[in-house]
Amino acid sequence: MLIGIYGASDGLENTPNSPAGCLLPPPAPLVSDLLIQQRASRLGIPIVAVHRAVLTQQLDFRRSPALLHPGNLKAQKIIAADMQRRAACFWATPCGRGCSIRANYQSTTVHLPPALATGNLHILTDAMVREVRLHENGLAQGVTFIDKTNGSVHSVAARVVVLAASACETVRILLNSKNARFPQGLANSSGNVGRYLMDTVGSSLSGQIPLLESLPPQNEDGAGGEHVYAPWWLYREQHAGKLDFARGYHIEMGGGKQMPGVGTMNGAEWLTGGSYGKKFKEDARRYYGSFVGFAGRGEMIPNEQSYCEIDPSVTDKWGIPVLRFHWQWSQHETRQAAHMQKTFAAIIEAMGGRVKDGPTLDGAKAISPGGYIIHEVGGAIMGGSKESSVTNQWCQTWDVKNLFLTDGAVFASNADKNPTLTIMALAWRSADRILDLMRRREL
Numbered sequence: 001m002l003i004g005i006y007g008a009s010d011g012l013e014n015t016p017n018s019p020a021g022c023l024l025p026p027p028a029p030l031v032s033d034l035l036i037q038q039r040a041s042r043l044g045i046p047i048v049a050v051h052r053a054v055l056t057q058q059l060d061f062r063r064s065p066a067l068l069h070p071g072n073l074k075a076q077k078i079i080a081a082d083m084q085r086r087a088a089c090f091w092a093t094p095c096g097r098g099c100s101i102r103a104n105y106q107s108t109t110v111h112l113p114p115a116l117a118t119g120n121l122h123i124l125t126d127a128m129v130r131e132v133r134l135h136e137n138g139l140a141q142g143v144t145f146i147d148k149t150n151g152s153v154h155s156v157a158a159r160v161v162v163l164a165a166s167a168c169e170t171v172r173i174l175l176n177s178k179n180a181r182f183p184q185g186l187a188n189s190s191g192n193v194g195r196y197l198m199d200t201v202g203s204s205l206s207g208q209i210p211l212l213e214s215l216p217p218q219n220e221d222g223a224g225g226e227h228v229y230a231p232w233w234l235y236r237e238q239h240a241g242k243l244d245f246a247r248g249y250h251i252e253m254g255g256g257k258q259m260p261g262v263g264t265m266n267g268a269e270w271l272t273g274g275s276y277g278k279k280f281k282e283d284a285r286r287y288y289g290s291f292v293g294f295a296g297r298g299e300m301i302p303n304e305q306s307y308c309e310i311d312p313s314v315t316d317k318w319g320i321p322v323l324r325f326h327w328q329w330s331q332h333e334t335r336q337a338a339h340m341q342k343t344f345a346a347i348i349e350a351m352g353g354r355v356k357d358g359p360t361l362d363g364a365k366a367i368s369p370g371g372y373i374i375h376e377v378g379g380a381i382m383g384g385s386k387e388s389s390v391t392n393q394w395c396q397t398w399d400v401k402n403l404f405l406t407d408g409a410v411f412a413s414n415a416d417k418n419p420t421l422t423i424m425a426l427a428w429r430s431a432d433r434i435l436d437l438m439r440r441r442e443l
């Protein structure tokens with residue numbers, strides 16, 4: 001409603017439908033998507049419209065603002081005006097570089113402009129936070145930061161401190177904020193700050209599909225990302241003990257004839273035999289658009305061996321101690337990666353395709369290194385007690401009641417769903433809680 005997400009409600013048990021009016025219409029599947037959908041369905045794998053934060057039509061600026069900010073006419077007016085300044089996608093440019101018409105969701109273009117329009121937001125750039133300072137009354141009193149343009153040290157005071165520096169950086173700030181009351185790092189009476197670090201389980205495989213060769217040229221630029229995906233579908237088999245790993249994964253997939261880039265045909269020698277000149281042009285027309293890629297994104301279960309701590313001897317250029325990391329996948333993750341490889345190979349085979357190298361059936365080799373998928377979460381987990389966790393369900397630290405953590409650090413598990421939208425939902429809930437506590441003078 002605010003972000004603008006395309007997708008569909010497919011009635012799948014582990015991918016619940018969205019409330020009416022939330023989702024925008026998804027873009028049409030690519031030709032390769034349709035073939036994947038047809039052949040994967042023979043294997044019992046559902047392929048449905050992915051949920052992606054790109055506007056396929058203008059947001060409902062007449063109805064949504066009142067639902068988003070009930071009773072707050074100023075916020076409604078600002079949001080309604082801002083929604084009208086976002087245009088629907090025209091499917092032509094690489095979204096990863098930013099979206100000048102603001103069709104693609106980014107916090108910098110979607111949240112900050114209306115927040116600035118309230119007049120209540122002041123953004124300080126090039127400010128590298130070194131520590132959260134604690135008052136003798138046990139409350140956070142603000143942060144100390146370094147002006148990166150000249151190295152000078154400054155402080156700001158605050159009634160409430162919210163850390164949202166990304167999971168590992170938030171952990172680093174906490175561990176570097178030592179004081180007499182918290183010698184092991186701020187809000188770390190449980191000893192859990194830095195522990196239970198997680199990433200997403202990742203493994204990928206691509207194939208070449210003769211059925212997709214020599215198709216007529218057409219514009220398949222589409223969204224800067226998938227149009228379809230496969231949500232986890234084997235949870236019943238898993239529950240029945242038929243799989244050798246816990247938790248699931250979804251499959252992201254790519255193919256089609258997007259605008260070619262430098263090196264588009266690199267690595268195609270196994271098909272072209274190293275052709276060049278006129279023959280290479282013919283080969284490029286034949287093979288370009290006939291490749292499909294599958295990437296699994298799965299749940300990691302937190303474990304004792306995956307954590308970070310302050311490195312006792314290394315600091316960054318500002319003299320702030322850095323983190324060092326310890327990592328170990330369990331068999332649940334490596335077996336899941338092996339299952340991904342088998343599944344991707346089966347889909348490619350069902351499409352009549354071929355794989356150049358692989359699949360890699362040794363899960364320890366098939367799995368991406370920890371941190372590679374850049375879905376790092378955990379490190380300051382939320383939970384039901386101050387002995388076993390760092391924050392409560394409101395992302396409020398148990399030890400310092402005016403200190404909140406609103407990034408992935410609070411995740412106590414890392415479901416196969418990509419983490420951003422959950423981080424945003426938790427942050428929104430925390431913001432509501434902070435407002436509520438401030439109004440009640442409890443903060």
Ligand code: SF4
Pocket residue numbers: 054055088089090091092093094095096098099100101102103104222223224
């Ligand atoms: S393709 Fe991406 S960058 Fe281009 S308009 Fe659409 S969302 Fe924006």
